[in-house]
Amino acid sequence: MDIAGSDLGALRHLPAVATVLGLADAAPLLEAHGRIATTQAIREALDQARDALRAGTASATDAASVLRTAQRLLETHQPALRPVFNLTGTVLHTNLGRALLAEAAVAAATEAMRHPVALEFDLDDGGRGERDDHLRALLCELTGAEDATVVNNNAAAVLLCLNTFALGRGAIVSRGELIEIGGAFRMPDIMTRAGAHMVEVGTTNRTHAADYQKAIDERTGLILKVHTSNYRIQGFTAEVGARDLATLASAAGIPLLNDLGSGSLVDLSAYGLAREATVREAVTEGAHLVTFSGDKLLGGPQAGFIVGSRELIAAINRNPLKRALRVDKIRLAAIEATLQLYRDPDRLAARLPTLRYLARSRDAIAAQAARLRDDVALRLGDAFRVDTGECASQVGSGALPLDTLPSACLLIRSTGSQRALDDLATAWRALPRPVIGRITEGALQLDLRCLDEADEALFVANLSAHA
Template structure:
């Protein structure tokens, strides 16, 4: 938008024929762009809870306040206040993660892609890693498991077929150069039908280290909370004896972006000592956000975490929220508004098979087409990102907060002017 408006404004100044109104609107747009930040708050009305393009998991209010406190002054990031000497930044997280998961050892880096690279480079550089062909995934941003393995120095050994891999496939592939057996969470797709796969704990019989890239990473048993999924938690994997696991901090965990590595001390220590650990370490703001998020789990206050609160919202709660928003929008004369049932997605490469029953406010405009309506909402301040379905604009209230409602109403009111 910045480049387009500047180019058009330059064209006008060079003397091409345009109306004065066009010139005025372009100058105003240019001024707004120069006076506002590029990264800004967006209202997520898509219903995709962990929306990768919109910043993944929003943080709890208490977490954001703690980050602000740490950011605005000095901190004991790498200083032991008790001993009065240099300390470790990971000391702020180690105890919490060990208590929450039962892991022997912990390491944290800036994202899970970095965690995968570090584990492979530390435990299997120059050696073989056995992976099912059905788990050689590509996630957003063209991140491919074979590529990261090649970059780490490990040699990929594919076993099984796309839809069926057995324990015997892994056993046949093990040789003198095999360093690791790896399981990869499929993240953004799932398979059903004529399928067979091996669980990470089944690989322990090989006697080789087993690494499970969990992708999303959850601290809770989501099934016990009523979410229909077989997704394991960190603690379940550790309890089953998996040697080393990794997952994201900003997906199902609901914190800031981070790569969390947990497991047996002998394996995690090798990862921690890798020279690349420093290059991938987390900064103080990420650390502050992750620590406070973990403390909410420790206190049993996980419903304060927006991601979990949204995922656990009941249909009745959402229906009431949709009715409240629809009531406000019906006051605008050019809008046709209805409340209807639909389905939300978890998003972020987590729980791809899960459809969450939700309620949406469906909007049509008497003058503007639905695509134009959607475009104008994106151009409002703050921007409102919704979804389109059957010539309707849908505002999925699962990912909306009550504080968003006045801004949404104002965005539609401006279209009435």
């Protein structure tokens, strides 16, 4: 393609990178983004200007206009992992990061990031310490277990237990407990990767003590009981309780591993939720090992806890895999701060976001919906109608799958086509702080259960970015 002489002259007069960087208005960009990123954005802006000149579509190409283009480019380089408004109605939304940390946990993690900490250093004798020591006493106090250890998530906890006690040996499990969790992640796959030989007993809906008894032989490493946290089998069913399994396992001289999945340290019925067996109850029932998550009902950071027999925990800690699955100082600090909150149950719901959201009343959420309706409608204009409505929230992350929580919502409907509603949902996901709801029955539903009252003004102001 031939380029006219005037275009060649314009190309020669494009400002140099140093000239653009020298503008006074470049100083805030340098402060916010650094020299390397700002310089790269200016180079990209100059490339765009050259392309426009060659295509004959250029307008202003002076240093100030190049800087404005560079600024727009920098603004599009947002972090891939950034905060969103979770208005889906799922409190522990796996795809949105599950539990929000308590302020005490955030502060503890921040301190651990800013300073050296005695992670594996014994301050009493000046020698080497154990990182599990920071949590062991707390976990034992809260669960009643003899000993405890922690890894990076509950799947890792189960994997480590299986690999320690059933490597090359049998792991007996009911067919009705061979669960699949999110992302097509299946318990049989975990057992295989752990090196255990899976021994299925019973049927999908009915398993009896005799089924376990018949499966035990000299090659049995352990019995595995799995809490079916993300589904329920109802009707003609039978299962063997953990207490009976613990008696059977002890008589055979093998451990019972009770995987609680979500796990809870408190009786949730005290907060108006369906009752779920606590970790302490699982320990009291006699399980030799109990595993559970940190970032679900417990309301902390991602972690997997193993509590139980001192002798068995010691064997787990000697497994070389433990080092590969351990948690770092930042997460340890957040876990410790979260567990400390459980020592003051009277103020737990006020301090732990997960329990606060789960315990919010429908009336409080409905009042919030009424406050926000007009502001949201004003920002959407005549193309949409905004109403308040009732809905049902869920706990999420496989916890209490059949139980819902009465809630309230904003219902946004298009006054035109359904396509307009889909476009709105897409546009709101592109906001500076994305708004995530769900489209149901011809409306974009925003369940407000997880919107803190303190964030209402921010939420409304954020919507103003939608053109």
